Amino acid sequence: ETGVTQTPRHLVMGMTNKKSLKCEQHLGHNAMYWYKQSAKKPLELMFVYNFKEQTENNSVPSRFSPECPNSSHLFLHLHTLQPEDSALYLCASSQDLYVNTEAFFGQGTRLTVV
């Protein structure tokens, strides 16, 4: 069982659809993150949760709605997306938010908006 698991691995959705991405970590970590990775762009931090509380929202459009019901699970709810939202969405977790703490990533969800 991998440390950080993301489902689904691939998702194709229309612009009027509603879908959710799921992330689960089995590492006992307290912090979880959503990143967006677009072609030819650096990874963009979207949201950070620490002990289920959101600590960072990096000016993400409201069509992306995160949810963190507990320290082990993180969701990203998607609605009325645009084609430019097509990207690899990576979830990560870390023990805490200190500078010496590495983040562990899942394999990502490849999202295509048509």
Place this chain on the structure above:
Amino acid sequence: AQKITQTQPGMFVQEKEAVTLDCTYDTSDQSYGLFWYKQPSSGEMIFLIYQGSYDEQNATEGRYSLNFQKARKSANLVISASQLGDSAMYFCAMRFSYSSASKIIFGSGTRLSIRP
């Protein structure tokens, strides 16, 4: 503003040779952490090595070492005796001091290709 710069979009290296991937950063913080990640075609970001801003010795992890030059604000990754499985994207990343420690920012990456 904090920034990570990786100036090598792509590199080709012969198998068994050593390779250095460049990374420079910009921050006014005194306390920060530097990380390198590997991203194979499968998509997962794999943590390789960490260097703290107060660490006096360069970090090493197996075939990976980090050439940390604080005054130059550089944190280059050195891979010794490269292998075919090292072909991947490599990202340099930085985490800032505690007041904004929730942020890890990444460079644009270097695509490393190992030739047999």
